[in-house]
Amino acid sequence: MTRPAPTERVARGWPYFAAGAVLVADQLTKWWALHALDGGRVIDVVWTLRLRLVFNTGAAFSQFDGLGPVISVVAVVVAAVLLRRGTLAPERRTSITLGSMAGGALGNLVDRLTRDGDGFLGGAVVDFIDVQWWPVWNVADMGIVIGGAALVLFAMRKSSR
Numbered sequence: 001m002t003r004p005a006p007t008e009r010v011a012r013g014w015p016y017f018a019a020g021a022v023l024v025a026d027q028l029t030k031w032w033a034l035h036a037l038d039g040g041r042v043i044d045v046v047w048t049l050r051l052r053l054v055f056n057t058g059a060a061f062s063q064f065d066g067l068g069p070v071i072s073v074v075a076v077v078v079a080a081v082l083l084r085r086g087t088l089a090p091e092r093r094t095s096i097t098l099g100s101m102a103g104g105a106l107g108n109l110v111d112r113l114t115r116d117g118d119g120f121l122g123g124a125v126v127d128f129i130d131v132q133w134w135p136v137w138n139v140a141d142m143g144i145v146i147g148g149a150a151l152v153l154f155a156m157r158k159s160s161r
């Protein structure tokens with residue numbers, strides 16, 4: 001078995017770096033939100049953007065309330081697949097994007113593991129970014145949605161060439 005060239009090894013680390021960055025940013029901002037927005041405090045930022053603490057026991061946009069354990073198992077599988085695909089991606093931007101999506105899935109999974117809830121993986125996800133015309137979300141959700149949108153844009157640009 002031959003070892004990959006040094007540049008290949010560096011490229012394989014990008015999805016893990018991106019996942020770690022999103023995971024850390026997500027958990028730090030959630031820690032801040034839990035302390036700064038405790039007791040129903042709302043911070044109006046600009047226009048319709050405000051910061052307000054919400055706990056989500058369902059999936060995206062609070063759908064499927066109470067299915068946290070099932071969602072968590074799916075999140076583990078999805079994160080593993082995204083990280084694996086990221087290590088095989090031919091372009092750094094795709095690798096980073098897949099890692100960002102995995103980091104978002106893992107960020108919300110950490111909440112389900114560590115927050116009080118009903119049984120194993122039953123904890124609620126901390127959401128706090130409220131634009132008032134969209135469901136309340138967090139940095140992990142940003143990693144998932146922006147990463148997914150970026151993948152679509154990359155594919156569209158590639159197909160137009």
